[in-house]
Each structure stands twice: as C-alpha cells, then as structure tokens.
Amino acid sequence: MRKGYEMTAEKKEILRIDHLLITFGGLRAIDDISIHVDEGDFLGVIGPNGAGKSTLLKTIAGDKPINQGSILFDGKPLPGKVHDVVAGGISLIPEGRRIFPSLTVEENLIPGTCSRKNFKQAMNESLEEVLTLFPILKTRYKQAGGTLSGGEQQMLAVARALMARPKLICLDEPSLGLASIIIDEMFDKIVQLNRERGMTVLLVEQNAFLALDVANYGYVLNTGRVTREGTGSELAADPGVQEEYLGMKAE
Ligand code: ADP
Ligand code: MG
Numbered sequence: 001m002r003k004g005y006e007m008t009a010e011k012k013e014i015l016r017i018d019h020l021l022i023t024f025g026g027l028r029a030i031d032d033i034s035i036h037v038d039e040g041d042f043l044g045v046i047g048p049n050g051a052g053k054s055t056l057l058k059t060i061a062g063d064k065p066i067n068q069g070s071i072l073f074d075g076k077p078l079p080g081k082v083h084d085v086v087a088g089g090i091s092l093i094p095e096g097r098r099i100f101p102s103l104t105v106e107e108n109l110i111p112g113t114c115s116r117k118n119f120k121q122a123m124n125e126s127l128e129e130v131l132t133l134f135p136i137l138k139t140r141y142k143q144a145g146g147t148l149s150g151g152e153q154q155m156l157a158v159a160r161a162l163m164a165r166p167k168l169i170c171l172d173e174p175s176l177g178l179a180s181i182i183i184d185e186m187f188d189k190i191v192q193l194n195r196e197r198g199m200t201v202l203l204v205e206q207n208a209f210l211a212l213d214v215a216n217y218g219y220v221l222n223t224g225r226v227t228r229e230g231t232g233s234e235l236a237a238d239p240g241v242q243e244e245y246l247g248m249k250a251e
Contacts, residue, residue, distance in 0.1 A: 013037070014041075014168060015072070015200070016071070017035040020059070020069035031223070033056065034069075037168070040198050042216050043218065045221055046245055048245070052221055053204040054204070060092070060170055093158055093171045095172040099145040099153050109127060150182070212232040212236040217229070220235065
C-alpha cells in the first residue's frame with residue numbers, strides 16, 4: 001500500500017503505468033515512468049514546461065502509441081483507439097481546452113456521448129448532470145463556445161469530458177491563463193467530482209502549488225522522469241520542491 005493511505009481501507013487499482021517509454025524520434029519525452037492510481041485518487045503530476053506532462057496524458061488517453069512499458073486500465077491494456085479508450089472510461093480535458101468555438105455550448109456537449117449506447121437517453125442524463133454541476137453553462141446553452149470567457153470555456157471542456165461518464169478524468173493544465181478566482185471555482189468543482197462522486201482524477205499542472213493543494217498524492221516530473229513522489233502535503237513541504245517548483249527558497 002502506498003504512503004498516504006495507511007489509514008484507509010485497501011483501494012482498487014484503476015490505472016497502472018509500468019516502465020513507460022514514449023519517444024519523439026530520438027527524444028525520450030517519457031523515460032521509464034511507473035505510476036499507480038487507485039480508484040477515487042486525486043493525483044497531481046507537476047513539472048516544468050517540457051517535462052512530459054502532456055505526452056503522459058495523451059498516451060493515457062490513447063492518443064500516442066506506447067514505445068515500451070505498459071498501461072493497464074481496470075486491469076486491461078489500453079485499447080488502440082481514442083474512441084475505445086473514452087468508451088472504456090477515460091476522458092482527457094486537453095491543454096488549451098480545445099472546445100469548438102463556432103459551435104454552441106449544446107453542440108459542444110453532444111459529441112461526448114457518441115461512444116455510448118442508447119444515445120439519446122444517455123445524452124439527456126449526462127446533460128442534466130453536467131448542467132447541474134456547471135449551472136453557468138445552462139445560461140450560455142445556445143451561445144457559441146468561442147464567445148464564452150476563458151473560465152467558462154474550461155468548464156465547458158470539463159463538462160464535455162464528463163458527458164461520457166468517465167471513471168478517470170485527466171486534466172492537462174486547467175488553470176492555464178485563468179484568473180485565480182476562476183481557478184478556485186474550477187478546482188472546487190473538480191474536488192467535488194472526486195469527493196462526492198468518487199471520480200478518479202489525474203491532474204497535470206505547471207502550477208505546482210495549486211495541484212499539491214488539492215491532490216492527495218503527487219509526482220514530480222522532470223525531463224520525462226519521476227524525480228519525487230509523495231502526498232500533496234509532503235511534496236509541498238519538501239524544500240527541494242519548494243525551491244524548484246514553488247519559487248520559495250529552502251531554509
Ligand atoms: P509538458 O506538457 O510537460 O510541457 P510535453 O509532453 O508537451 O511536456 O513535451 C515533452 C517533450 O516532448 C518536450 O521536449 C517536447 O518538446 C517534446 N514533444 C512533445 N510533443 C512533441 C511532438 N509532437 N513532436 C516532437 N517532440 C514533441
Ligand atoms: Mg503540456
């Protein structure tokens with residue numbers, strides 16, 4: 001059992017990454033990474049620009065082939081196509097949100113359920129859920145995505161990912177370019193999803209302080225390697241992490 005969970009009952013492992021290697025030509029973007037995620041975990045992965053954070057999430061989402069090592073989700077190897085990965089229960093909220101600016105909020109939300117059976121019923125159930133979580137999207141429902149504020153677009157990106165009712169959501173730098181009050185609101189929603197609905201969250205952030213504040217376990221990534229791991233509070237208190245990632249000088 002991992003550190004940080006001594007006081008809780010044994011959890012079920014949902015994602016198991018072992019000795020993962022992902023290359024771009026000769027560059028090892030992910031270099032022998034092993035990360036294990038239990039069901040209901042809120043995992044933070046922090047690291048500077050170019051550390052390999054987006055590559056890691058893209059690979060988990062089925063968008064980048066594995067060079068070496070393995071990724072097991074729910075005990076099974078990842079399917080080969082993004083569509084099947086989504087249907088299997090993993091949703092990625094990509095860096096930069098990637099909503100469709102010319103489509104309305106409604107139209108942005110609908111494609112998320114394409115992977116599900118009984119499309120219409122599933123869509124209505126999921127819509128009700130996500131609009132309850134993000135009421136602001138209800139008021140913007142017929143508005144083009146591109147006319148929303150940055151924070152609203154990020155909420156739309158999260159809502160779209162939730163339409164597929166994932167077991168695991170992977171968020172790639174959701175705080176990027178947002179005002180701190182909006183970030184707080186956004187993170188409250190993500191924490192709510194994790195605590196109240198038991199959704200497993202894998203959050204990647206350059207903003208280490210934010211991620212370590214909400215994550216119950218964290219990994220520090222640097223040039224494709226895990227350099228440290230520990231509970232959110234352990235990492236936040238680590239002088240090396242403070243100096244390197246939080247902009248604080250160690251005592
Ligand atoms: P992060 O998200 O932590 O900023 P990335 O995963 O985007 O890091 O990038 C990790 C490394 O892989 C970087 O050195 C980056 O330049 C390289 N890389 C990422 N995507 C590509 C790509 N499509 N082609 C070539 N190199 C890439
Ligand atoms: Mg990135």
